[in-house]
Amino acid sequence: MSDEPNKGLQSPLRRQLLMGAAALPLISMLPRPSFGAGPATSVVNTTGLAVTDTEVTVGILHSATGTMAISETGSIQAEKLAIEQINAAGGVLGRKIKFIQEDGASDWPTFAEKAKKLLVNDKVAAIMGCWTSASRKAVLPVVEQYNGMLYYPTFYEGLEQSKNVIYTGQEATQQILAGLNWIAKEKGAKSFFFIGSDYIWPRTSNKIARKHVENVLKGKVVGEEYYALGSTQFNSVINKIKLTKPDVIFTDVVGGSNVAFYKQLKAAGVDLSKQALLTISVTEDEIDGIGGENIAGAYACMKYFQSLDNANNKAFVPAFKKLWGEKTVIGDVTQAGYLGPWLWKLTCEKAGSFDVDKIAAASPGIEFKEAPEGYVRIHENHHLWSKTRVGRAKLDGQFELIFETADLIEPDPFPKGYQ
Amino acid sequence: MFGDYSIGDLGSIFVMQGFAGLILFSVYVLMALGLAIIFGQMGVINMAHGEFMILGAYVTWMTSNLFQSYLPGLFSGYFFLAMILAFLASGALGMLVEWVLIRHLYKRPLDTLLATWGLSLMLQQAYRSIFGAREVGVELPQWMLGSLKVTDSIEVPINGVFVMGLTVLITIVVAYVMYKSRWGRQVRAVVQNRIMAGAVGINTAKVDRLTFALGCGIAGVAGSAFTMIGSTGPTSGQLYIVDTFLVVVFGGAASLLGTIASAFSISQTQSTLEFFTSGSMAKVLTLLAVVGILMLRPQGLFALKVRK
Numbered sequence: 001m002s003d004e005p006n007k008g009l010q011s012p013l014r015r016q017l018l019m020g021a022a023a024l025p026l027i028s029m030l031p032r033p034s035f036g037a038g039p040a041t042s043v044v045n046t047t048g049l050a051v052t053d054t055e056v057t058v059g060i061l062h063s064a065t066g067t068m069a070i071s072e073t074g075s076i077q078a079e080k081l082a083i084e085q086i087n088a089a090g091g092v093l094g095r096k097i098k099f100i101q102e103d104g105a106s107d108w109p110t111f112a113e114k115a116k117k118l119l120v121n122d123k124v125a126a127i128m129g130c131w132t133s134a135s136r137k138a139v140l141p142v143v144e145q146y147n148g149m150l151y152y153p154t155f156y157e158g159l160e161q162s163k164n165v166i167y168t169g170q171e172a173t174q175q176i177l178a179g180l181n182w183i184a185k186e187k188g189a190k191s192f193f194f195i196g197s198d199y200i201w202p203r204t205s206n207k208i209a210r211k212h213v214e215n216v217l218k219g220k221v222v223g224e225e226y227y228a229l230g231s232t233q234f235n236s237v238i239n240k241i242k243l244t245k246p247d248v249i250f251t252d253v254v255g256g257s258n259v260a261f262y263k264q265l266k267a268a269g270v271d272l273s274k275q276a277l278l279t280i281s282v283t284e285d286e287i288d289g290i291g292g293e294n295i296a297g298a299y300a301c302m303k304y305f306q307s308l309d310n311a312n313n314k315a316f317v318p319a320f321k322k323l324w325g326e327k328t329v330i331g332d333v334t335q336a337g338y339l340g341p342w343l344w345k346l347t348c349e350k351a352g353s354f355d356v357d358k359i360a361a362a363s364p365g366i367e368f369k370e371a372p373e374g375y376v377r378i379h380e381n382h383h384l385w386s387k388t389r390v391g392r393a394k395l396d397g398q399f400e401l402i403f404e405t406a407d408l409i410e411p412d413p414f415p416k417g418y419q
Numbered sequence: 420m421f422g423d424y425s426i427g428d429l430g431s432i433f434v435m436q437g438f439a440g441l442i443l444f445s446v447y448v449l450m451a452l453g454l455a456i457i458f459g460q461m462g463v464i465n466m467a468h469g470e471f472m473i474l475g476a477y478v479t480w481m482t483s484n485l486f487q488s489y490l491p492g493l494f495s496g497y498f499f500l501a502m503i504l505a506f507l508a509s510g511a512l513g514m515l516v517e518w519v520l521i522r523h524l525y526k527r528p529l530d531t532l533l534a535t536w537g538l539s540l541m542l543q544q545a546y547r548s549i550f551g552a553r554e555v556g557v558e559l560p561q562w563m564l565g566s567l568k569v570t571d572s573i574e575v576p577i578n579g580v581f582v583m584g585l586t587v588l589i590t591i592v593v594a595y596v597m598y599k600s601r602w603g604r605q606v607r608a609v610v611q612n613r614i615m616a617g618a619v620g621i622n623t624a625k626v627d628r629l630t631f632a633l634g635c636g637i638a639g640v641a642g643s644a645f646t647m648i649g650s651t652g653p654t655s656g657q658l659y660i661v662d663t664f665l666v667v668v669f670g671g672a673a674s675l676l677g678t679i680a681s682a683f684s685i686s687q688t689q690s691t692l693e694f695f696t697s698g699s700m701a702k703v704l705t706l707l708a709v710v711g712i713l714m715l716r717p718q719g720l721f722a723l724k725v726r727k
Contacts, residue, residue: 235443235579258650289652290556
C-alpha cells in the first residue's frame with residue numbers, strides 16, 4: 001500500500017498531474033538518470049496506460065491478509081524481486097517499473113474490485129496476481145472487459161484460456177501425468193488412493209488422474225476422498241488407507257488441512273519411506289508448517305524445487321534470500337511468480353510496445369532462458385512449456401530431485417479424453 | 420465393501436477406528452471446554468476463541484525454539500512447560516480483554532458477538548505482523564512422534580493418546596473447580612442471578628474476570644496440544660471455531676455434562692460416517708442430524724432447569 005503514489009489526489013486529476021508532471025521535473029529527481037532513453041511514449045503506449053517517458057506502472061494483486069496470505073506471500077516477494085532486478089538491468093523499453101500493490105484479502109469479490117481499480121483508475125500496464133482459482137475466476141471477467149494483462153503464477157486445474165492471461169504455472173496435465181507415469185514405472189504401482197480438499201482444483205486434478213490411472217496405466221483407484229477446506233481430523237481416512245493398502249497415496253490437500261494430514265499420517269505409523277505418497281500440493285512453503293520430520297520420504301510432483309542444480313537457480317536462490325531473509329524458502333509457485341514480470345518485460349521488448357493487444361499477440365514464442373526452473377517458452381494457448389519434476393522430501397524441508405522429464409511438456413488446458 | 424479383507428484385518432481396523440473416534444472426541448471436548456465456560460456460564464459469544472487457542476500454539480512454538488537454542492538437553496520435556504505457559508499467556512490476555520472490552524457488554528450479549536469477532540480479526544493481524552504470514556512448524560520431542568504398536572496390525576497414535584489423557588485431566592480439574600470449590604459456587608451463583616450474588620457479598624466483577632480468564636487459559640492449553648495434530652498459523656484458529664460452537668450449542672449452553680455428551684455424539688457419528696461414506700458426506704450428514712435435533716430440542720441436549 002505504501003507504494004501507492006499521491007494517495008490523497010484521486011482519479012482523473014491525479015492522473016493528469018502525473019502524466020504532465022512526470023515528463024520534465026521528475027527526471028532531475030530520479031536516482032537513476034539512465035531511465036528515459038527508450039522509444040517515445042506516444043509510440044509504445046497508444047491506449048492510455050500509465051506509462052511516462054521514464055516509468056511504467058504495473059499492479060501486484062495478491063492476498064497480504066486473510067487465510068491465503070500464507071501462500072501468496074511468496075508470490076509477492078518473488079514478483080518484487082523480479083521487478084527490482086529488471087529495474088537494475090535498465091528497466092523495460094528504457095522505463096523503470098513502478099508497482100502498485102493491492103490486497104485481495106483472501107476475498108474473491110475484493111480481488112475483482114481491486115483488479116478493476118488497478119485497470120481503470122491506475123491504468124496499469126499489467127497485473128501480476130491471483131493465487132487461488134476462485135480469485136482468478138473473479139478477476140478474469142474484469143481483465144477481459146477492461147482489456148488488461150494478468151500474469152497468473154499458480155499451478156491450476158486447466159480448462160481455461162484467455163487472451164488477457166498468461167499462465168506461468170502448470171495446468172493439470174503438465175503437473176500430474178508425467179508424475180503418475182514415473183511412479184507407476186518406478187514403483188510398479190497399480191492401486192492408488194486419492195485424497196484431496198473439497199474444491200475445484202483437487203476435484204478436477206483427481207478426475208484427470210483417475211482417467212490416466214484407469215485408461216493409460218491400467219491401474220485401479222481404490223479410494224477417492226474429499227475433506228472440506230480447513231478440516232483438521234484425518235484419522236478415519238487414514239484407517240481406510242491402511243485397510244485398502246494402496247501402492248500409492250495421491251494427495252492434493254491444501255492449507256491448514258495439509259499440516260494436520262501429514263502429522264496424523266506420521267502419528268498413525270504410516271512410514272513414508274515404505275508407503276509411496278505422491279502429492280501435487282506440497283512445496284517447500286508448505287513443509288515449513290508441516291515440519292520436515294512429518295513428511296520426509298514423500299514424493300512431490302512440481303516443475304521447480306529450491307534445490308534444483310542449474311546456473312540460473314544458483315543465482316536466483318541467493319538473490320531471493322538476500323532480499324527476503326536467509327530463512328525464507330522458495331516453492332514452485334514462488335518461482336512461477338518470479339517468471340511473470342520477466343516474461344512481460346521480454347514480451348514488451350519483442351512487441352516494442354506496452355499495448356495490451358500487442359503484448360497478447362506477441363506472447364506466444366517468448367523464451368525466458370534465465371528462468372530458475374531452467375528454460376520456459378510461452379505456448380499459443382498462453383500457458384508455458386515446462387518440465388515436470390518429481391522430488392523427494394527430506395528432513396530439512398528441501399526436496400531432492402529424483403526425476404525430470406527429458407523434454408518440455410506441452411501445455412494442454414483442454415485435454416481430450418480427460419474430461 | 421469388506422468382501423476382500425480377512426477377519427483379522429477388519430478386526431484391527433475397527434479397533435483403530437474406535438480409537439480414531441475417541442481421539443476426535445477428546446479433541447472436541449478440549450476445544451469446547453473453554454468456550455463452554457465462557458459462552459455457557461457467562462453468556463459471552465466469544466468469536467475470538469480460536470485466536471486464544473492459536474496464542475497457546477505460538478507460545479508452544481516459542482518455547483520449543485527457546486529450548487532448542489538454550490536447553491537442548493531438556494528438549495524432550497519442553498511440552499509440559501509450554502502448556503503451562505500457554506495457559507498463563509492466554510489467560511492473561513483473556514483477563515485483559517475482559518477488563519477492556521467484555522465487562523462493558525454483559526448486558527448486551529449479542530454485541531459480544533460483533534466485538535469479539537472484531538477482536539479475532541485484530542489478533543489474526545497481530546499474529547501475522549509478529550510471527551509472519553506463513554505457518555510455523557512446531558517441532559516435537561521424539562517420544563511424542565509415531566505410534567504405539569499394540570499388536571502387529573493395531574497401531575495407536577501417541578499424540579492421540581496424549582490428547583486423550585490431557586482432556587481427561589483438564590475435564591476433571593474443571594469439573595472440580597466448577598462444582599466442588601468455593602469459587603465455582605460463586606461462578607454459578609453469579610450466572611444464575613448477578614444482582615442477588617452481589618447482594619450476598621460476592622465480588623461479581625472479579626468472578627467474571629477470573630471465569631473469562633480460565634476459559635481463555637483452557638483454550639490456550641488446547642491450542643498448545645493441537646500443535647501435535649494441526650497447523651499453527653495466523654488464521655489457524657478459524658479452523659476450530661465452527662466445530663467448537665457446534666459442540667457447545669448442541670450440548671446445551673450452560674451444562675458441562677452436555678458439552679461432553681454432545682462432543683461424544685458428534686465425534687462418534689462423524690468418524691463412523693467418515694469411515695463408511697466419505698469425508699465431505701460425513702460432514703453433511705452430521706450437520707443435518709445436529710440441525711434436526713436442535714429443531715426438536717432448541718435448548719440443546721442438556722438444559723439447566725431454571726425458574727422462568
